[in-house]
Amino acid sequence: xxxxxxxxxxxxxxxxxxxxxxxxxxxxxxxxxxxxxxxxxxxxxxxxxxxxxxxxxxxxxxxxxxxxxxxxxxxxxxxxxxxxxxxxxxxxxxxxxxxxxxxxxxxxxxxxxxxxxxxxxxxxxxxxxxxxxxxxxxxxxxxxxxxxxxxxxxxxxxxxxxxxxxxxxxxxxxxxxxxxxxxxxxxxxxxxxxxxxxxxxxxxxxxxxxxxxxxxxxxxxxxxxxxxxxxxxxxxxxxxxxxxxxxxxxxxxxxxxxxxxxxxxxxxxxxxxxxxxxxxxxxxxxx
Amino acid sequence: xxxxxxxxxxxxxxxxxxxxxxxxxxxxxxxxxxxxxxxxxxxxxxxxxxxxxxxxxxxxxxxxxxxxxxxxxxxxxxxxxxxxxxxxxxxxxxxxxxxxxxxxxxxxxxxxxxxxxxxxxxxxxxxxxxxxxxxxxxxxxxxxxxxxxxxxxxxxxxxxxxxxxxxxxxxxxxxxxxxxxxxxxxxxxxxxxxxxxxxxxxxxxxxxxxxxxxxxxxxxxxxxxxxxxxxxxxxxxxxxxxxxxxxxxxxxxxxxxxxxxxxxxxxxxxxxxxxxxxxxxxxxxxxxxxxxxxxxxxxxxxxxx
Numbered sequence: 263x264x265x266x267x268x269x270x271x272x273x274x275x276x277x278x279x280x281x282x283x284x285x286x287x288x289x290x291x292x293x294x295x296x297x298x299x300x301x302x303x304x305x306x307x308x309x310x311x312x313x314x315x316x317x318x319x320x321x322x323x324x325x326x327x328x329x330x331x332x333x334x335x336x337x338x339x340x341x342x343x344x345x346x347x348x349x350x351x352x353x354x355x356x357x358x359x360x361x362x363x364x365x366x367x368x369x370x371x372x373x374x375x376x377x378x379x380x381x382x383x384x385x386x387x388x389x390x391x392x393x394x395x396x397x398x399x400x401x402x403x404x405x406x407x408x409x410x411x412x413x414x415x416x417x418x419x420x421x422x423x424x425x426x427x428x429x430x431x432x433x434x435x436x437x438x439x440x441x442x443x444x445x446x447x448x449x450x451x452x453x454x455x456x457x458x459x460x461x462x463x464x465x466x467x468x469x470x471x472x473x474x475x476x477x478x479x480x481x482x483x484x485x486x487x488x489x490x491x492x493x494x495x496x497x498x499x500x501x502x503x504x505x506x507x508x509x510x511x512x513x514x515x516x517x518x519x520x521x522x523x524x525x526x527x528x529x530x531x532x533x534x535x536x537x538x539x540x541x542x543x544x545x546x547x548x549x
Numbered sequence: 550x551x552x553x554x555x556x557x558x559x560x561x562x563x564x565x566x567x568x569x570x571x572x573x574x575x576x577x578x579x580x581x582x583x584x585x586x587x588x589x590x591x592x593x594x595x596x597x598x599x600x601x602x603x604x605x606x607x608x609x610x611x612x613x614x615x616x617x618x619x620x621x622x623x624x625x626x627x628x629x630x631x632x633x634x635x636x637x638x639x640x641x642x643x644x645x646x647x648x649x650x651x652x653x654x655x656x657x658x659x660x661x662x663x664x665x666x667x668x669x670x671x672x673x674x675x676x677x678x679x680x681x682x683x684x685x686x687x688x689x690x691x692x693x694x695x696x697x698x699x700x701x702x703x704x705x706x707x708x709x710x711x712x713x714x715x716x717x718x719x720x721x722x723x724x725x726x727x728x729x730x731x732x733x734x735x736x737x738x739x740x741x742x743x744x745x746x747x748x749x750x751x752x753x754x755x756x757x758x759x760x761x762x763x764x765x766x767x768x769x770x771x772x773x774x775x776x777x778x779x780x781x782x783x784x785x786x787x788x789x790x791x792x793x794x795x796x797x798x799x800x801x802x803x804x805x806x807x808x809x810x811x812x813x814x815x816x817x818x819x820x821x822x823x824x825x826x827x828x829x830x831x832x833x834x835x836x837x838x839x840x841x842x843x844x845x846x847x848x849x850x851x852x853x854x
Contacts (some may be wrong), residue, residue: 394829401576401579442631482692484796505693509693527689534688
């Protein structure tokens, strides 16, 4: 590890100690992850449990978030909804990270006309609205969670590719990389030992920001009725779909939309706050 | 300058062609067709329909026919709205969407300039903190939640405005705020950080030293310099307004192009999907071209490239 990276981690640790917002949002994200994993064990009711006599009840002692139009417990449905959102968020970010970083590394490291060509492709994708490409791709891949992951991943890799390439181009000029090359280090070794550690900060920041945008895209699509359409999946129902249910009943039963909407908003807010905090810590140049 | 614009125009046409081709391939690959019904159509009827829309021809000739149509300004028939072509539908709905988008852009620009300037000038004051807190909230609030919240609070609880109508100027207020909030928040944060950086530059100190008034320093010297980063995001910002309009038009029941796009996707009305996609791409290409030209006015150093 090079000296500047050591300085980075050292400073990151001390600064993180007194940023309550960062810790708070990190804590919230961990809680949501735990909820997503443990939904069947901590839910007060079963996910599909219908109670015809308990239709559209306002929040009460037995149903903390009330019930929906079919008498299902909203707390249970909201807890299960964390599964879809977190899977989509984390899954998309990982797919995009792998494709995008590899693409950017190759493009930036090899350079020349290949780099030029590869970046032209990125430019075309980058200019188009994510949601548009995403809706078009979802027609092809179908409206289930797997298809959604692929479609979202294919949309958001572009950001990683740009960041990775930019960072590689910068890192390539550093003296120690030149030194390593002069000493006869092979390409693979240079990338792994010298370039990757250097670009890891901005990549992590991009990763943190791409999770909430995936969650946002998924819930928005579910809300307008072209998202995941898979009523019997063990994944539960997306927060966006729950919000859509609530939207129809908002005039008379505003509690149905309130809780899923709050869950979406708080989760996105937590990731954005975490991203901002991490950017200040890990990517001082990007500030 | 003319050569530059021509070059960019050519680039834009290539982008349009790539998008048209990719969308064409994608929609031909997609499973399920526009004429799949719960109750199967008799094969003779299906054959007639396919013959009418040339769906029985090989892909290549369909593709060439489509490209030729684009050049002539004909985007084909709609599979769903039998009496109207895609061009007609777009011509009917685009003005509505453009009005909403324009208003939202205006809203975003005025709010972000006011907030960004204030926040940068009174850096670290409570005003700055409030503005930046609101900006973080604005970036994280999805359109559909903000829209639902505004309808619930302003239209249902307070009864000040009516939601779900598009017939008087006041029906544009809530949709404009909903669509413009996120870009406003994003731009304000961007403008603030770039202004803070600029205010620390030497030429600002020089301006202050020679006795230029504070207002003039911020508005004339600093702002112009800080406009570049704001201009850079105008392309992505337009893209965000375009896709945001899908949701906002859906939530507020506005008869715009975005709403037709959503129903076209549910109906698998392929010509309409492709037509709207192309219009969106064309809008983006034009925006990017305008931004590039504006660049060179704001910062003459860029003109050479």
